[in-house]
Amino acid sequence: MNKEVLNTDILVVGAGIAGISTALEAAETGFNVILIEQSPFIGGRVTQLNQYFPKLCPPSCGLEINIKRLRENPLIKLYTLAEVKDITGQKGDFEVKIAIKPTYIKDNCQNIDEIIEKCPYERKNDFDFGLSNTKVIYKAHNNAYPDKYVLDRSSLTEEQLKFLSEAFPEAIDINQKEREIYVKAGSIIWASGWQPYDAKKLDNLGYGKFPNVLTNMELERLFASNGPYGGQPKFNGFNNGILKSVAFVQCAGSRDENHLEYCSSVCCLASIKQSQYIRQLYQDCEIHIYYIDIRTPGVFEEFYNTYTQDEKIYIHRGKVAKVIGNNNGLIVEAEDTLSGKLVQRAHDLVVLAVGMQPDTQKLKLLMPEVLDKNGFVRTDIDTGIIACGVCTRPKDVASTVQESTGAVMRAIHYIKGGN
Numbered sequence: 001m002n003k004e005v006l007n008t009d010i011l012v013v014g015a016g017i018a019g020i021s022t023a024l025e026a027a028e029t030g031f032n033v034i035l036i037e038q039s040p041f042i043g044g045r046v047t048q049l050n051q052y053f054p055k056l057c058p059p060s061c062g063l064e065i066n067i068k069r070l071r072e073n074p075l076i077k078l079y080t081l082a083e084v085k086d087i088t089g090q091k092g093d094f095e096v097k098i099a100i101k102p103t104y105i106k107d108n109c110q111n112i113d114e115i116i117e118k119c120p121y122e123r124k125n126d127f128d129f130g131l132s133n134t135k136v137i138y139k140a141h142n143n144a145y146p147d148k149y150v151l152d153r154s155s156l157t158e159e160q161l162k163f164l165s166e167a168f169p170e171a172i173d174i175n176q177k178e179r180e181i182y183v184k185a186g187s188i189i190w191a192s193g194w195q196p197y198d199a200k201k202l203d204n205l206g207y208g209k210f211p212n213v214l215t216n217m218e219l220e221r222l223f224a225s226n227g228p229y230g231g232q233p234k235f236n237g238f239n240n241g242i243l244k245s246v247a248f249v250q251c252a253g254s255r256d257e258n259h260l261e262y263c264s265s266v267c268c269l270a271s272i273k274q275s276q277y278i279r280q281l282y283q284d285c286e287i288h289i290y291y292i293d294i295r296t297p298g299v300f301e302e303f304y305n306t307y308t309q310d311e312k313i314y315i316h317r318g319k320v321a322k323v324i325g326n327n328n329g330l331i332v333e334a335e336d337t338l339s340g341k342l343v344q345r346a347h348d349l350v351v352l353a354v355g356m357q358p359d360t361q362k363l364k365l366l367m368p369e370v371l372d373k374n375g376f377v378r379t380d381i382d383t384g385i386i387a388c389g390v391c392t393r394p395k396d397v398a399s400t401v402q403e404s405t406g407a408v409m410r411a412i413h414y415i416k417g418g419n
């Protein structure tokens, strides 16, 4: 079979806010871009947020305009469900093998919504971190771009798959195959982003043991208007589900040599932002933020000052030792490092502010030498691979966009034969 080879100036891997910004900057400067994304939709983690700081607007306010620019730019070719399999060559002249997975859904199906309605099988919704289910034929979220439906074969037995393909032949094509393309590119920009740190590794903090211990990203989904409860979350148990006291545990697994050594730099801001989600819905609810150091650098000082004025927000300097449960709720035990006393407080909900871990497993397999000890892509030396966004170090959206512009400048430099 003939090799399908595509030529481009820049290959961008990962279509979160970093990859999208990079592709737009490069294409709007006149360069050809191939943008690949492993999931069926673009936008990355930002699409999972309810609102983003500092303006507290919904993610759609920034993403929609970027997606429109991307859709309308003929210099950008987007491939979703696409993964890098191999990289050869060097800067100025790379060849990259990419596998594109099938959706198993026919492009020309006219009645997909009706079929989804009738489909009897469900899967855990990974977009909501398993807090909801979707049918096995699904679109990641309402405004997902591309507007693509996928059949999750991994959630089905062979028998169920056979049943679906016979029941809905107008929609399902189980014979679709993975295909390979080869991209010849002058530069590669790696923008693979991050994963939330696995809270199950923090056994002292009750995650997985008590249903009202959640992570910060789960809280984003619970409050999101396109989340499991349409933005009106329901909580288990105490006070008939009305929250009266919520604890935020900062640095849950961060700045800790047994977990993540580094500070994820956005978690304090995220918790202050999320305290507003709760305060708006539950006006009598107290918020207790347990911290080691509050980090809201630069202009975010104003954000901190604005939102911590609230008389129901209490900020305690103390690392949380453990979260335990009893009939009245959850108990957070912490050492108050200002008074030196061990404190215990009861809360209805505990939110673990877990950090961001670079999503660079794929790159580790292909080019381990470009990663540092924490798995971030190195930017302190020239490895030939240009990277931007959280895969180089933790950062917020504004800093991600700035770094993406810088990455494009370097990519152009390499294409033009520079070092």
Ligand SMILES: Cc1cc2nc3c(=O)[nH]c(=O)nc-3n(C[C@H](O)[C@H](O)[C@H](O)COP(=O)(O)OP(=O)(O)OC[C@H]3O[C@@H](n4cnc5c(N)ncnc54)[C@H](O)[C@@H]3O)c2cc1C
Residues within 6 Å of the ligand: 013, 014, 015, 016, 017, 018, 019, 036, 037, 038, 039, 042, 043, 044, 045, 046, 049, 051, 052, 053, 054, 082, 083, 084, 191, 192, 193, 194, 195, 216, 217, 220, 266, 270, 273, 354, 355, 356, 359, 362, 363, 388, 389, 390, 391, 395, 396, 397, 398, 400
């Ligand atoms: C709880 C929390 C709340 C936050 N709230 C805010 C906020 O309010 N405001 C703010 O400014 N920042 C916030 N942030 C930070 C923000 O989420 C990041 O700055 C942003 O997601 C960085 O975008 P990115 O493109 O680098 O990564 P991502 O959003 O992770 O995107 C990376 C993309 O690459 C894809 N990908 C990964 N590997 C591959 C591969 N091998 N091949 C192809 N594709 C791949 C992924 O599927 C994904 O689509 C928050 C972070 C947390 C933890």
